[in-house]
Every structure is written in structure tokens, then in C-alpha cells.
Amino acid sequence: MLAYDRRSFVNFTIQTEAQTWFDSKLLSQEQYGAICQNFPCHFYAPTLFIRVTLFLATLIAISAGSGLLSLFLPGFSGSFSFAIRFMVFGGAVYWLLEQVVIRQKSFFRAGVDDALLYYALGSMLGGIFLLLASAGLKLPTATYFLIPLPFLAWATIRFTDTLSTVVLFLCFMAFVFFIMLSLGTLGKTGLPFVVMGVSISLLLLSNRLLTRKDLDLWAPNLLILKSLSLATFYLGGNYLIVRELSIALLDTQLKPGADIPFAFLFYFLTVAIPIAFAFQGIRKRDAVFIRMALLALAFAIFTFKYYFVPASYELFLTIIGALMILAAIAIMNYLKQPVNGFTHKSLFRRRQESLDAEPS
Amino acid sequence: MPFPYLDQLFEKKLLDKKQYTLLSAIYSKKIFSLYYELRTGLYLGVLSFTTGAGILIYENAGSLAHLLNNVVLSAIMLACFWYAGRHRAPFTTAEVESPTPYYDYVLLLGALLFLIIEGYLQNIYGVFGQQWGLAVAVPAALFFVVAYVFDHRGVLSLAIVTAAAAVGLQVSVVAWYKNNVFSEESLIYPAIIFSVCLTAIAFVLDNLKIKRHFTFSYLLWNSVILLTALLAALFQFQPKLLFFLILATTSAGAIYHARKTQTYVFFLMGVTSLYIAVTYMIARLGNIDPVIWYLYFLASCIGLVFFVIRSVRTLGNR
Numbered sequence: 296m297l298a299y300d301r302r303s304f305v306n307f308t309i310q311t312e313a314q315t316w317f318d319s320k321l322l323s324q325e326q327y328g329a330i331c332q333n334f335p336c337h338f339y340a341p342t343l344f345i346r347v348t349l350f351l352a353t354l355i356a357i358s359a360g361s362g363l364l365s366l367f368l369p370g371f372s373g374s375f376s377f378a379i380r381f382m383v384f385g386g387a388v389y390w391l392l393e394q395v396v397i398r399q400k401s402f403f404r405a406g407v408d409d410a411l412l413y414y415a416l417g418s419m420l421g422g423i424f425l426l427l428a429s430a431g432l433k434l435p436t437a438t439y440f441l442i443p444l445p446f447l448a449w450a451t452i453r454f455t456d457t458l459s460t461v462v463l464f465l466c467f468m469a470f471v472f473f474i475m476l477s478l479g480t481l482g483k484t485g486l487p488f489v490v491m492g493v494s495i496s497l498l499l500l501s502n503r504l505l506t507r508k509d510l511d512l513w514a515p516n517l518l519i520l521k522s523l524s525l526a527t528f529y530l531g532g533n534y535l536i537v538r539e540l541s542i543a544l545l546d547t548q549l550k551p552g553a554d555i556p557f558a559f560l561f562y563f564l565t566v567a568i569p570i571a572f573a574f575q576g577i578r579k580r581d582a583v584f585i586r587m588a589l590l591a592l593a594f595a596i597f598t599f600k601y602y603f604v605p606a607s608y609e610l611f612l613t614i615i616g617a618l619m620i621l622a623a624i625a626i627m628n629y630l631k632q633p634v635n636g637f638t639h640k641s642l643f644r645r646r647q648e649s650l651d652a653e654p655s
Numbered sequence: 656m657p658f659p660y661l662d663q664l665f666e667k668k669l670l671d672k673k674q675y676t677l678l679s680a681i682y683s684k685k686i687f688s689l690y691y692e693l694r695t696g697l698y699l700g701v702l703s704f705t706t707g708a709g710i711l712i713y714e715n716a717g718s719l720a721h722l723l724n725n726v727v728l729s730a731i732m733l734a735c736f737w738y739a740g741r742h743r744a745p746f747t748t749a750e751v752e753s754p755t756p757y758y759d760y761v762l763l764l765g766a767l768l769f770l771i772i773e774g775y776l777q778n779i780y781g782v783f784g785q786q787w788g789l790a791v792a793v794p795a796a797l798f799f800v801v802a803y804v805f806d807h808r809g810v811l812s813l814a815i816v817t818a819a820a821a822v823g824l825q826v827s828v829v830a831w832y833k834n835n836v837f838s839e840e841s842l843i844y845p846a847i848i849f850s851v852c853l854t855a856i857a858f859v860l861d862n863l864k865i866k867r868h869f870t871f872s873y874l875l876w877n878s879v880i881l882l883t884a885l886l887a888a889l890f891q892f893q894p895k896l897l898f899f900l901i902l903a904t905t906s907a908g909a910i911y912h913a914r915k916t917q918t919y920v921f922f923l924m925g926v927t928s929l930y931i932a933v934t935y936m937i938a939r940l941g942n943i944d945p946v947i948w949y950l951y952f953l954a955s956c957i958g959l960v961f962f963v964i965r966s967v968r969t970l971g972n973r
Contacts, residue, residue: 309660321674330669344919345967348926349960356956363949407960505657514657580684585692609710616704620760623696627756630689639756641690642681 297512298397298453299338304512306334307403319643338403349406357388357414374429381422389415412454416446437473440466451516460516464523468493476544483544484556490531497524518583525572525587532564535598565595580636658682697760705767712775725775728768735765739805748865751806759807766801766810770794770817791821808872815853815876822849843888850881871918878909878921882928889932895939902932914966922967926959 297304310331317327341349361384368380392411402408420443427434447463450456471493475482501521504510510517530536538555541547549555569591576584600611630639661682665675680686708728715721739762742754753759773794776782783790798814801807822845857873860866885902892898909925912918937943937951 344923348923352956352959355952359949359952508659511659580687609707612703613707616700619696619700623693636686638688639693642688
């Protein structure tokens with residue numbers, strides 16, 4: 296299932312964690328060296344800026360290469376032949392990625408493999424869309440978000456690529472959105488509830504998969520899935536989103552004093568969801584829930600300000616900023632000594648100051 | 656992030672008992688850190704407070720609220736510097752740990768508020784008269800002093816950007832993106848001189864072992880200014896060959912420094928500028944067949960990939 300050598304991938308994860316420990320002075324140089332020796336990894340996996348350099352270079356090279364090839368191919372014309380050409384290019388680039396770059400050269404998140412993967416995906420999907428267009432088919436909008444799903448799922452599963460996971464999620468949600476739109480008034484009215492239902496299902500799925508030990512290499516993808524489904528769950532129940540979308544989609548003009556159907560339910564959800572997220576996050580010590588709770592809270596405050604607070608934005612910004620500073624300082628003061636294991640100190644940076652944070 | 660390999664490491668005796676206990680407490684979330692959440696909250700709080708206050712200070716001019724606003728902001732600024740001064744560790748040339756968790760943010764808030772209040776005084780009362788350069792140079796000088804005395808990299812970056820503004824350069828991502836760093840051609844030479852001087856200072860201080868952790872901030876800002884200025888000079892001035900050679904030398908220096916210190920952001924900047932310059936010089940040779948162009952891009956980029964793989968070692972081949 297995995298394109299990379301699993302043993303090396305695991306060892307890479309171990310080496311990376313060990314490096315964090317070493318950098319925070321938790322390991323001695325000898326221990327770090329011993330771990331690297333015991334868990335060898337032959338990947339070529341450079342740091343971020345080298346990855347960006349290689350990504351750009353590969354993208355230019357491959358565009359030039361495909362341009363060069365198309366100059367020498369016999370005189371095709373028309374969108375049909377272009378579609379075929381895109382798909383053949385996509386396939387060839389994918390072969391290069393799998394057989395040469397990953398299998399022979401052991402590139403791992405090195406920019407080269409990223410560029411080839413995205414080029415292959417884009418070329419393949421571009422070819423398919425062009426083919427559909429040249430056949431003159433008039434497909435429902437939702438189809439255009441359905442077609443990329445298997446490709447993006449493949450990239451997520453086989454290459455553990457996180458950007459593909461993000462696009463996969465967005466495509467899927469867009470698919471659900473347009474399906475509901477096509478169902479007429481009933482679908483449009485039920486949209487918030489369906490979005491929340493789908494989000495909850497994806498959340499439960501990601502939570503269950505995250506507990507599986509054999510899927511630990513996909514943990515970053517699953518954490519993204521979890522964060523995004525929490526985000527769409529909140530946006531599905533947020534009063535501002537629901538109100539503005541109902542006005543736009545249902546063509547209703549709200550008279551002054553009138554409100555959207557189920558308004559009180561959405562008022563309640565706007566406030567209750569961030570609180571529920573925070574509660575769950577603190578109870579389960581779940582960083583994803585805590586972070587999404589903070590983002591949702593920020594959006595709830597914005598919603599409240601948008602409809603009910605006539606003060607100017609600069610005054611509002613100043614007051615919110617001051618409150619944020621005071622709240623953060625208050626919490627840090629409260630956690631000066633760890634409370635139930637909660638600490639405001641960094642676990643892995645500047646070890647000297649936080650070593651005393653041992654569990655009771 | 657789950658990490659299910661701790662037991663394995665412990666069984667192979669690669670971790671001792673104490674390390675194993677601590678690490679399993681961390682990964683099982685028995686210890687749970689809110690470090691990033693709280694720091695981000697503080698930082699965003701400082702940013703939104705100063706953004707709001709920076710606009711607010713110009714409103715309701717003449718009224719009591721306006722006066723009160725000014726007094727309160729000045730009081731907060733003074734309180735920030737007082738707090739930082741009280742907790743400051745004695746000056747050394749080495750890196751100093753933040754004495755309290757809030758120290759960095761309090762100092763940043765103070766510096767930003769100073770910029771807001773000083774700009775306001777100059778705008779409304781013309782404290783520095785028509786000397787707008789001086790009005791920017793004063794906070795720049797103050798920020799340099801504050802950065803060194805209180806050991807704060809954020810304030811140092813603020814100082815460098817403000818100093819660049821005093822020379823007339825707009826150093827920001829937006830200005831760079833809009834190709835607007837040099838609002839006039841006449842600013843290209845000041846930009847080159849400015850960044851060369853500051854880079855020289857950075858290397859001298861680095862050699863004297865004074866606040867060596869500042870060197871990166873200096874070089875980052877200055878290589879952005881210098882390489883952009885040299886590219887602009889190459890595009891606009893004659894003789895092309897001279898400016899090309901200067902740019903190539905500078906890029907090579909950036910690449911050398913990146914490899915020496917393993918700070919590869921300079922590698923990216925050096926390679927990108929050099930590549931743009933070489934391509935520009937080739938394009939000037941006249942009308943070139945598209946096939947040659949395709950071959951050039953293909954060959955040069957594949958060559959670049961091989962150069963990077965040969966010269967940059969990674970985790971895998973350490």
C-alpha cells in the first residue's frame with residue numbers, strides 16, 4: 296500500500312523524534328548516534344528550504360520536458376488529443392516517481408517527489424476534465440468534485456501526502472454541498488444538518504483510525520482529517536454562515552426583525568460548540584480539540600460582533616487584543632506549577648527550564 | 656502525534672529508565688503542554704491590540720477620550736519597558752534566556768507602542784519638523800539598543816526594518832511581492848550600500864562573538880534586500896556584465912554561507928537569484944529557438960537537482 300519502504304519510514308520517524316530529544320538536551324550525543332545506528336534509514340530527506348529549491352527545480356524541468364516532447368510529437372490538434380496527451384504525460388511522470396525517484400533513488404519528501412506527484416495528479420485530472428469537455432457532456436457540478444476523490448485518496452494512502460489530504464477533504468465537502476444544492480429547497484434547508492452529520496462521521500472515523508497502531512505513519516493525515524472535520528462541523532452550525540448562506544442560496548430577503556428558521560438553534564450552536572470542543576479537549580488532553588476550540592471561539596466572537604456590537608472594528612480589536620493578552624497571562628500564571636500534568640512550558644525546547652515538569 | 660516505538664527503544668537499552676519515564680509521560684499525555692497555544696494567544700493579542708490602538712489613536716481628536724487614549728497608551732508603553740527593565744538579566748555577549756515567560760511579549764508590545772506613539776506625535780505635532788528621516792531613524796536607533804540590552808530578536812528585526820525605512824526602503828512581504836521595495840530607481844544604490852554595511856557589521860559582531868544568535872536575523876533581512884536590489888540593478892543599469900558578476904559573487908557567497916552554517920534559506924535565495932540572473936543574461940543574447948530554451952530549462956534544472964543532492968547531506972546519508 297505504501298510507496299516507501301516501510302522499515303525505513305518507521306526508522307525515519309524514530310530518527311526524527313530522537314533528533315528532537317537530542318536538540319532539547321534530553322539525549323546524549325552517544326545515545327542519539329546509537330539510535331540512528333540501530334534504526335538506519337537510507338532516505339534522501341532534506342530540510343524545508345532544500346525541499347523548496349528541489350521542488351521548484353523539478354517543476355521547471357518537468358514543464359520544460361513535457362514542452363519539448365510535445366514539440367516532437369506528431370501534429371495533434373483539438374482538445375481530445377490534448378486530453379490524451381495530458382493523461383499520457385501524467386502516467387509517465389507517475390511511473391518516473393514510483394520506479395526511479397522513490398524506488399531507486401529513495402527520495403523522501405525531498406521536493407522532487409512532491410513536484411512529480413502533484414504534476415502527475417494535475418496532468419491526469421486535467422486530461423480527464425478536458426476529455427469530458429471534448430465529449431460535450433454536460434455533467435452536474437458535483438461530479439467534478441467526485442472525479443478527483445479516488446486520485447487524491449490514492450496520493451494520501453500511498454504517499455502519505457498531507458496536501459492531498461486537505462484537497463481530498465475539501466473536494467469531498469464540496470461534493471456533499473453540491474449534491475444538497477441539487478436537491479432543491481429541501482436540500483438547501485437541510486444543508487447545515489447534513490454538513491454537521493458528515494463532519495461528525497469523519498471525526499469518528501479519524502478518531503478510530505488514529506488508535507490503530509499499524510496506521511501510525513498516517514497520523515499526520517488523520518490529524519488533518521480530524522481538524523478539518525471539526526472545522527466544518529462548527530461552520531455548519533455557525534449562525535453567521537447559516538444566515539448568509541440561506542440568504543444567498545434560498546433567495547430569501549429577511550425583513551428587519553425577521554430571522555432565519557431555527558435561528559435559536561444556531562445561536563445556541565455558535566456558542567455551545569466552542570465550549571464543547573474546549574471541554575472535550577481538556578478532558579481528553581486533545582490538542583486538536585483545544586486548538587479548534589480557540590479558532591471556533593474566535594469565529595463565534597466575530598459572529599457576535601458582526602450582528603450585535605456597533606463599536607468600530609479598531610476599538611473592538613484593541614479590546615479583544617487586551618483581553619487575549621490578559622487571558623494568556625492569567626492561564627500561564629495559573630499553570631506556573633503544573634496542574635494535573637498541564638503545563639505552560641515547552642516539552643521539547645529549552646529543556647533546562649522545563650525538566651522539573653515531571654509527572655507526580 | 657502518536658509515537659508507538661518508545662518501548663522498543665527502551666528494550667534495546669537505547670534510553671535509560673529516567674528518559675523512558677519522562678518520554679512516556681509526554682507521549683501518553685500525562686504531561687500536557689499548552690506552550691504553543693498560549694504563546695500564539697499572547698502574540699496575536701499583542702498584534703491585534705497594537706493594530707487597533709494604532710488606528711484608535713488618531714480618532715476623536717480634541718475630545719477627552721482622545722487625550723485619555725494617549726495617556727493610557729503611553730502608560731502601558733512605559734509599564735512594558737519598566738517590567739522588562741526590572742526582570743532583565745545583566746548584559747552579556749552570549750544569548751540570554753528569557754527571565755520570565757511574558758518578557759519577550761511585553762518588550763515587543765512596548766516597542767510597537769513606542770512606534771505608534773512616536774509616529775502619532777510626529778504626524779500631529781511635527782516633533783521632528785520636516786525631518787521625516789530623523790523621525791524614523793530615532794526609533795530604529797532605540798530598537799537596536801533595546802534589542803542588544805534586552806536580548807530580543809523580534810525587536811532586532813523591527814530595528815532593521817525601521818532602519819531600512821529610514822533609508823527609504825519598504826521592506827515587507829507585500830512590497831516585495833508587488834515589486835515595490837524600491838519605489839524609485841534612485842533607491843537601488845542606497846539599498847545595496849545599506850545591506851552591504853549591515854551585513855559587514857553582522858559578520859564583524861559574529862567574529863567578535865557578540866550576540867551570535869542575532870547574525871541570522873541580520874543576514875536574512877539583508878540578503879533579501881541585497882539580492883533584490885542587485886537583480887533590480889541588473890535589469891535596469893549598464894554595464895550588464897559587471898552587475899551580473901557582482902550578483903553571481905553575492906549568490907555564491909550566500910550558497911557558501913548556507914552550506915557552512917546549514918541555514919539553507921540562504922541556499923534557496925542564492926540559487927533562485929543566480930538562476931534568474933543567468934536566464935536573463937541568456938535571454939539578452941537575442942532570439943533563441945524554443946527548443947533550445949526547453950533544453951536549457953530541462954538541463955539546468957536537472958543539473959541543479961544533482962548539485963543539491965551531491966552537496967547537501969541529509970538525515971539519510973549522515
